[in-house]
Structure formats: structure tokens, C-alpha cells
Amino acid sequence: MEIKEYIKDNVLIFDGAMGTxxxxxxxxxGENPEIFGFNNPDILINIHKAYLEAxxxxxxxxxxxxxxxxxxxxGYTVEEIVDNAIYVAKKAIEKVDKSRPRYVALDIGPIGEMLEPMGTLSFDRAYEIFKRQAVQGEKSGANLIIIETMMDLYEAKAAVLAVKENTDLPxxxxxxxNEDGRSFTGCTPESMVATLGGLGVDAIGVNCSLGPxxxxxxxxxxTKRATVPVIVQANAGLPNIVDGQAYYDVDEKEFYSGVVEFINAGARIIGGCCGTNPNFIKYISDNIKDIELHKIESYYKCVVCSPSKFIEIDKPIVMGERLNPTGRKSLKEALKNENIDYIIKLALEQINAGAEILNVNVGLPDIDEKIEMPKIIKEIQGIIDTPLQIDSSNIEALEQGLRYYNGRTIVNSVNGKEDSLEKILPIVKKYGSALVGLALDDNGIPxxxxxxxEIAKKIVKRAQSYGIRKEDIFIDCLSLTVSAQQSEAMETIKAIKLVKEKLGVKTILGVSNISFGIPSRKxxxxxxxxxxxxxxxxLAIINPNEEGMVEAIDAFRVINNIDKGCNKYIDKYGKVSKDLIKSKSNNIESTLEEIVVRGLKEEARDKTIELLKESDANIILDEILIPxxxxxxxxxxxxxxxLPQLIQCAETVKASLNVIKEKLLQESTNNISKGKIIVATVKGDIHDIGKNIVKIMLENYGYEVIDLGKDVPIEKVVQKSKELDIKLVGLSALMTTTVKSMEDTIKALRDNNIDAKVFVGGAVLTEEYAKNIGAxxxxxxxxxxxxxxxxRFKI
Known part of the structure; x- marks a missing residue:
């Protein structure tokens, strides 16, 4: 039986922890688990067999x-490791009874490096890395692929696309x-479901980090949002680390109680993560027949999102129109000159004025849209978490924008022309975005x-034939300027009403088009x-800085009982001063403090140069940048x-610091280091995400950071600490298997009488564990x- 068929009427049981x-x-x-398994196939077969028999x-x-x-x-290849791992898994299946369906899942975990803009690994490079694993997995005979333990939505998207575009596997x-409901990079479960669900995964869920x-x-x-089966693989509670070994605080019985809760909530795929073993799986398997499966009522609403912010479009929403060069000379120049700071400022002004989604259009005759669209989207998303709408008449630009957008977006637009429908609808379906349909065809706008x-009806019907949900379709009935087509202004309003009542889809409108060419447009x-x-x-595409526009939508929400108890209206307008309301239509004041918060690197450089003409470098550092x-x-x-915004702000401070350092060097002044700090990921551990973030932040506070990298031998930490007379050492470990290496590194520093304090961090550590290992x-x-x-440095 195919695995997708099996899930329909059964709970699918995965195995438990492999590392444990x-x-x-x-x-x-410090030993590589994949290579250990490759060199010890009998051990691996026995582990698989134990889980299967359980x-x-x-x-x-x-x-x-x-x-x-x-x-x-x-010295090993992906192909040989993957091929051997699947061969071993199949051998284990051959050794157990065939009374129940058995499947081999190729396991793909995170790469271990951060993707741009938080790190240096590009989306395309990540895609190729995942593609190589997935292709070999299918070739070697895997039945499905599980992409797991992802902390970054963007990396998860790269992995899903790599599997989807290069294999036919589920x-x-x-x-x-984390316990706060967000991933390490700030992603919400809602954004995960909207984005990855839209991409067409066959099951979606959560694993690791926490107990049931x-x-x-x-x-x-x-489960209340997912439209595909939900998978849950919890840890056996929270770990305690003793002598480098992790011991978990939940036993099989308590774990099973959690599994019952998961299934009652709607999960249909269950397994175990860190700390679980065959006993946990056996307890689940022996008792799961006692759980009555019942249908869980989930709801589907149109959601657009970035990783950290999602918006359900179930009420009138404000969409900022100003990131469109049409009729905007300054934006045209900014796009031509790649003046990213100006574009970011324009985006921020709209958000500050009340925009909940931003429309992004980069269409100019003398730029290559398919290159500029993803570039601008990446730059905006590096600083701003507001969801975006991708607006272009260029099909290649739309697809590039969809591919590199981090989250779920809206495509603006398709129209009633056959060529448009045939080329754009498959793209929209592939990337799982929402869709804007323009009420025009080969004969123009009726x-x-x-x-x-009638055109709207045709678009909706065709979109649905591609599997695009009605909830995700927006029809633009098109507003035409009253200066030229006055008689048609109310036809647009009538068309909106017809579309809402007879087609049951959503509507969108570029409101400002109505007033082109006439005075007092507002x-x-x-x-x-x-x-x-x-x-x-x-969806109202408007200039939110224009007086009265956002206020009209806020008032509409009150009058139509959307803003219950007028709470949001009162909160917004009852506490805002007249000066603040007035200032929203003006450009944001560009103090260096505000520039840092907004992550504008070029502006930070320029502002620092300006300030250095009148202020001392140390005053700028201590009284502006550090606060x-x-x-x-x-x-x-x-x-x-x-996290993305935090890193961007830190990089902005670095831009300012570089200017200050240049100034001090010109004046032959000693550097402004507040102390030397070593940071390193310990021996055996190749994950350096957390360590790299700490490095950036420490540097921006004026410390000189010596980064020894990842998988660092103990003797190297000791040698460098002694050689450079280091007073503070930071050690990082992500895996439970390398905490012992951290403990041994601390002991070696102590044994060599190095006068350095040690701080430690990593996903598996707590304050108690830090004390236990001598940090x-x-x-x-x-x-x-x-x-x-x-x-440490008494600052």
C-alpha cells in the first residue's frame, strides 16, 4: 500500500532517535554518525530492526x-553514504515480519550553515546540496523523503523545492x-503551514527540541490549519547531561500520553526524536489500537506571510502601493542605481503609516526584471517582516520572485487572455501562492x-481547474481614472459587488488609479x-501615507463589527498624539539610532561620517551605537x-563602526577594542549558526573577536588562549554528542592555568548543564x- 493511502485510515508510526x-x-x-553507520552496517541493521520489531x-x-x-x-561522497543507508534499511525490513506496511524514509536534516541574508550560504547553493541527497535517495530506492529539524523556513523551502523538482517521492x-512557539529564526507554525503546505508537501509538522x-x-x-496529514516527533522530555551523555526526563508511558493528545488534536503520523528508543515505539504500537480516530475540523483561510508574520485575509487589508516606479521618479532612480536604502525607507514609511502588506513592482524598461525582482525581495525581507505581493507583467520576473520569496505571497497578476492563463496559473500552483486576476482580456477592459x-468568472474557473482554492483568488475589477473614463467609475464598484456575491472570491483594487490627472486627489x-x-x-492597494485612507479602513472595521469592541481602533487612535498622526505622512526622521533599528547600512555610513565632523568617535560608539x-x-x-532583523541591525552598526575605525586609524589612535574574546564550535560539532551570531554582536559592542571556526580541536583553543592572553572564551555546541568535548575543552583550559572565563551556549545546553561541565x-x-x-571586562 502506498504510504499516502495508508495514512488516510491509520496512524503511521515512525521510529525513534537514531543518535541516542x-x-x-x-x-x-565527535564521531560522524553517518560515517559510523557506513562502517558498521550490522550495528545499523540491528538498530533499524529493533525499531521495526517494536x-x-x-x-x-x-x-x-x-x-x-x-x-x-x-573523504566520503553523498552518493555512497545515502545508498548504503537505504540498502541497510531495506535489509532490516527483510529481517522482520511482513504483517504491516514498512517504508524507508530518506532523512534530510539542516545543512549546518545559515542561508542569506542571515548567513553566507545562498538559496541556490542550499538547493543543490539538498538536490544531490534527494536524487540519490530516489535512485537507491527510498519510499519517501523526510526533511526534518529545520529551524529556518527559507532552508526548508529550498529543501522542499529540491525534492519536489527532482524526484517523484512523497x-x-x-x-x-521553541517553547515560545517560534523557531530559532523566528518562524511561526502558521507561516510554516502556509508556506510549505502551499508548496505541496505530503505531510507537515514538528520534531525535536521539546517534550510532548x-x-x-x-x-x-x-493541526487546525494544515490541509495535509500532520507529523509529530517529540523528544523524550528535556535532557539532563551527565558526563557528556544526555538523559531525558520522560518515560515511555508519559510519552504515550502525549502521543494520545497529539492524535486527539489531529496528528496522524507519530514518532520519536531525541531520547526515545525502541521501548517508546513499542509502547505506542501496543496501545495505539485503543485510540479512536476522529475527524478533526481544520479551517482554511487565505494567509500571506513572511516567516515571522502572517496575515489572514478575512477582513479589509491595507496594501501599500508606493513600491511601484510608475509615476515615481525617485523610485525609478533608486531602482536604476540600486539604492537599496531608499527602497527600504519607502517600505518602512508605508508600514509606519499602516500598511499590512506591501506591493512590490520593479518594472522599468531599462532594467532586467527577472534579476531585479528577487534581488529587491531579498533586500526587503532582510530587514522587514511585513508580507509582500509580487507585482509584474513579466512571467519570468514573477517566477523568480516566487522562488526566492521567503514565505507565502500573492501574485499580481493573471488576466483573461489565454496566454496569460496558460503561463501564469501553473506557476501560481507550483509555489502555492495566492492570485490576483485582472478583469481584462484580448478586447481590453469591458x-x-x-x-x-464574465472575465472574472473565466479566471476563477480556470484557476480552480489547476487546484487553486477559491479562498486564494482575488479579482481586480480595475479602477480607471475619472479624468478620462468617468462613466466607468461606478461600473468598477458594481463589478466588485457582483464578484463577491456570485463568485464568492475576494477582491483587490488599486484605488488611487481613480484620480490620476485631477487636482486634490485625496x-x-x-x-x-x-x-x-x-x-x-x-485588499485595498493605497498610499497609506495619504491622509484619511488608512483611517477609513480602520473605521470600516469598527462599523462592520470586525474590530470587536472597537478595541484596535481605540488602542490606535486613543493613545496617539496629533503630532504623531501628522508625522506619518512625512519621511521618517533619520537619526543614527533610528537608522540602526531599521537596518539601513548605507545611511549608517553616511550619518556616521556626518557625525564625526562634530563628535568624538568614542561618544558616537558609547552614547549612540551601543544604546x-x-x-x-x-x-x-x-x-x-x-533573528533576521537582529542580524541586519548588527550589520548596520558594523557599517558605522568601520567608518569610525577608519577615522581612528587616520588619526593614529589605538584601536577601540574593549577586550579580546575567543569563540569556537567545539571538536566534533560543525554547526556554527549561534557562534556566528554571537561574534557579530560582540564585535559591534567593541570587542575584538578571534573566531577559531567549527570542529575546533581542544589543543587549538588552549594554544590560542595562551598565546593571545585571552580573558574570555566562548564555546558552542549544538549536538548532545559534542557536549563532552565542550567539558573537556574547559578542563584543558583549567589544567593549563589559563586565566580565562568560559561561557557556553547551544541548543542542548541549559544554565544547570553549563555549571555541571565547569563553565x-x-x-x-x-x-x-x-x-x-x-x-568580564567590567564595562
Whole structure:
């Protein structure tokens, strides 16, 4: 039976932890698990066999880290490791009874490096790495591919596309979330479901990081939104590390109680992650027949999102129109000259004024849209978490924008022409985006509402034939300027009403088009917006800085009982001063503090040069840049911004610091280092995401950071610490198997009488574990690393 068929009426049971079992069978600290399995096939067969005999349906291959970045430097190829792992899994299946369906899942984990803009790994490079694994997985006979433990939505998207475009295998995908309901990079479960579900995965869910109790709220959030089966693979609680070994606090019985909760919430695929073993799987298998499966009512709503912000379009939404060069000379120049700071400022002004989605159009005769569209999208998403709409008449530009957009977007647009329908609808379906349909065809824009309605009906029907949901279709009934086509202004309003009532889809409108060519445009725009809202407009493409436009939508939400109890209206307008309301139509004041918070690197350089004419470098550093970073840190802690924005702000400070350093060098002044700090990922561990973030932040606070890299031998940490007279060492480890290496590194520093304090961090560590292994400090994030450095150097 095919696996997708089996899930329809059964709970599919995956196996449990691989790392836990490998450690019990001889895997040493720092040893590569995939290569250990390759060299010890009998051990691997026995582990798989134990899980199968316990009752699992799925064998997960020992290939979690089998990517070329990790294997090539060790003298092994992806192809041989993947092929052997699948061969071994099949051998294990041959050794057990055939009374239940058995499947081999090729396991693909994170690459171990951050993707742009947070890191240096490009989306395309990540795609190729995943493609190599997936292609070999299918060739070697895997039944499905599970992409798991993803912390970055963008990396998950690269992996899903690599599998989807190069194999015919079912795709299961899970991300890992913290107890606050967000991934390490700030992704929400809602954004994961909208984005990866839209891409067409066959199952979606969560694994690792937390025990059953902590995962349950996240699972419930996923199951109520997912339209595909939900997979959950929890840890056996939270780990305690003793002598380098992780011991978990949940037993089989308690774990099963959590599994029951998952299934009752709607999960249909169950397994175990860190700390689980065949006993856990057996307990599930023996008792799962007692659970009555019942249909879970999930709901589907149109969602657009970035990783950290999602918007359900179930009420009138404000879409900012100003990132469109048509009629905007300054934006045209900015696009031609690649003045990214100007584009970001324009985006920020709209968000500050109330835009909830931003329309992005880069169409100019003298630029290559298919190159500029993804470039501008990446730049905006590096700083701003507001969802975007991709607007272009160029099909190649649309596809490039969809491919590199991080989240779920809206495509603007398709129209009633056959060529447009045939070329654009498949792209929209492939990337799972929402869709704007323009009420025009080969004969142009009909003069009557009825004519536009007929085109809309054709677009909706064709879109649905591609599997695009009605909830995701927006019809633009097209507003034409009253200066030239006055008689058709109300036809648009009538058409909106027809589309809403008879087709049951959503509507979108570029409201400002109505007033081109006439004076006092804001009066016409405001009145027309109100008429369109009354007819059923869902997405209003407007200039949010124009007086009265956003206020009209806020008032509409109150009057139509959308803003319950007028709470949002009162919160917004009851506390805002008249000066602040007035200022929203003006450009944002560009102090250096604000430039840092907004992540505008070019502006930071220019502003610093300007300030250095009148202020001392140390004053700028201590009284402006450091407090600005502190403010950014507070915003990060409170959830106002997330990891991409934090890194962008840090890079902006670095741009300012570079100017200051150049100035000091010209004046022959000593460097402004506040102290030397070593950072390193310990021996055996190749994950350096957290370490790299800490490095950036420490440098921006004025510390000199010596980065020893990843998989660093103990003796190298000792040697460099002694050689450079280091007073503070930061050690990072992501895997439980390398915590012992961290402990041994600390011991070696002590044994060599090095007068350095040690702070440690990583996903598997807690403050208690840090003390147990002899560390002086525990750093849960980059902000706490700064506080530790300030304590050590008494700043």
C-alpha cells in the first residue's frame, strides 16, 4: 500500500532517535554518525530492526547530516553514504515480519550553515546540496523523503523545492520550535503551514527540541490549519547531561500520553526524536489500537506571510502601493542605481503609516526584471517582516520572485487572455501562492460591470481547474481614472459587488488609479475607497501615507463589527498624539539610532561620517551605537523583531563602526577594542549558526573577536588562549554528542592555568548543564553573551 493511502485510515508510526541508539552502540564523541553507520552496517541493521520489531512502519535512514559540505572533506561522497543507508534499511525490513506496511524514509536534516541574508550560504547553493541527497535517495530506492529539524523556513523551502523538482517521492517536512512557539529564526507554525503546505508537501509538522507536553500547543496550532496529514516527533522530555551523555526526563508511558493528545488534536503520523528508543515505539504500537480516530475540523483561510508574520485575509487589508516606479521618479532612480536604502525607507514609511502588506513592482524598461525582482525581495525581507505581493507583467520576473520569496505571497497578476492563463496559473500552483486576476482580456477592459464579471468568472474557473482554492483568488475589477473614463467609475464598484456575491472570491483594487490627472486627489481617493469597501473590497492597494485612507479602513472595521469592541481602533487612535498622526505622512526622521533599528547600512555610513565632523568617535560608539544595539536587543527579547532583523541591525552598526575605525586609524589612535574574546564550535560539532551570531554582536559592542571556526580541536583553543592572553572564551555546541568535548575543552583550559572565563551556549545546553561541565557562564543568546562580556571586562 502506498504510504499516502495508508495514512488516510491509520496512524503511521515512525521510529525513534537514531543518535541516542548509535551512542549506546559505540559512537564516540565527535564521531560522524553517518560515517559510523557506513562502517558498521550490522550495528545499523540491528538498530533499524529493533525499531521495526517494536512496531514502527517507517525506517528513517541514518543520513540526517549526509550532505556534501560535511562529507566531502571527510573523504566520503553523498552518493555512497545515502545508498548504503537505504540498502541497510531495506535489509532490516527483510529481517522482520511482513504483517504491516514498512517504508524507508530518506532523512534530510539542516545543512549546518545559515542561508542569506542571515548567513553566507545562498538559496541556490542550499538547493543543490539538498538536490544531490534527494536524487540519490530516489535512485537507491527510498519510499519517501523526510526533511526534518529545520529551524529556518527559507532552508526548508529550498529543501522542499529540491525534492519536489527532482524526484517523484512523497515529501514530509518538519520544523523545530521553541517553547515560545517560534523557531530559532523566528518562524511561526502558521507561516510554516502556509508556506510549505502551499508548496505541496505530503505531510507537515514538528520534531525535536521539546517534550510532548511543551509541543502540544504548537501541534494544536498546526493541526487546525494544515490541509495535509500532520507529523509529530517529540523528544523524550528535556535532557539532563551527565558526563557528556544526555538523559531525558520522560518515560515511555508519559510519552504515550502525549502521543494520545497529539492524535486527539489531529496528528496522524507519530514518532520519536531525541531520547526515545525502541521501548517508546513499542509502547505506542501496543496501545495505539485503543485510540479512536476522529475527524478533526481544520479551517482554511487565505494567509500571506513572511516567516515571522502572517496575515489572514478575512477582513479589509491595507496594501501599500508606493513600491511601484510608475509615476515615481525617485523610485525609478533608486531602482536604476540600486539604492537599496531608499527602497527600504519607502517600505518602512508605508508600514509606519499602516500598511499590512506591501506591493512590490520593479518594472522599468531599462532594467532586467527577472534579476531585479528577487534581488529587491531579498533586500526587503532582510530587514522587514511585513508580507509582500509580487507585482509584474513579466512571467519570468514573477517566477523568480516566487522562488526566492521567503514565505507565502500573492501574485499580481493573471488576466483573461489565454496566454496569460496558460503561463501564469501553473506557476501560481507550483509555489502555492495566492492570485490576483485582472478583469481584462484580448478586447481590453469591458466598459460594464457585467463584462468584467464574465472575465472574472473565466479566471476563477480556470484557476480552480489547476487546484487553486477559491479562498486564494482575488479579482481586480480595475479602477480607471475619472479624468478620462468617468462613466466607468461606478461600473468598477458594481463589478466588485457582483464578484463577491456570485463568485464568492475576494477582491483587490488599486484605488488611487481613480484620480490620476485631477487636482486634490485625496478627496476622490478617499470617497472611492469607501464606496469599494461597501461593495466588498478585501485588499485595498493605497498610499497609506495619504491622509484619511488608512483611517477609513480602520473605521470600516469598527462599523462592520470586525474590530470587536472597537478595541484596535481605540488602542490606535486613543493613545496617539496629533503630532504623531501628522508625522506619518512625512519621511521618517533619520537619526543614527533610528537608522540602526531599521537596518539601513548605507545611511549608517553616511550619518556616521556626518557625525564625526562634530563628535568624538568614542561618544558616537558609547552614547549612540551601543544604546541603539541595546534597544535592538530589547526588541528581540520582547518579540518585536526576530533573528533576521537582529542580524541586519548588527550589520548596520558594523557599517558605522568601520567608518569610525577608519577615522581612528587616520588619526593614529589605538584601536577601540574593549577586550579580546575567543569563540569556537567545539571538536566534533560543525554547526556554527549561534557562534556566528554571537561574534557579530560582540564585535559591534567593541570587542575584538578571534573566531577559531567549527570542529575546533581542544589543543587549538588552549594554544590560542595562551598565546593571545585571552580573558574570555566562548564555546558552542549544538549536538548532545559534542557536549563532552565542550567539558573537556574547559578542563584543558583549567589544567593549563589559563586565566580565562568560559561561557557556553547551544541548543542542548541549559544554565544547570553549563555549571555541571565547569563553565563560568551560560549564554542563551547573543544578548546574554554581550552581558557576560561586559561583566568580564567590567564595562
Amino acid at each position: 541508539m548509535l551512542q549506546k552502540n559505540g559512537l564516540q564523541m 512496531g514502527s512502519n517507517v525506517v528513517t535512514t541514518n543520513t540526517f547530516g549526509a550532505n556534501e559540505l560535511k562529507l566531502d572533506k571527510l 515529501i514530509f517536512c518538519t520544523m523545530t520550535f 507536553k511543551q509541543l502540544l500547543p504548537i501541534v494544536k496550532n498546526i 466598459e460594464t460591470a457585467e463584462g468584467r464579471f 478627496h476622490i481617493n478617499n470617497t472611492y475607497l469607501n464606496l469599494a469597501l461597501g461593495a466588498g473590497l478585501d 541603539s544595539l541595546d534597544n535592538v536587543g530589547k526588541k528581540y527579547d520582547s518579540g518585536e523583531i526576530f 563560568d557562564y551560560y549564554s542563551k543568546d547573543a544578548k546574554s553573551a554581550i552581558e557576560i562580556a561586559q561583566m
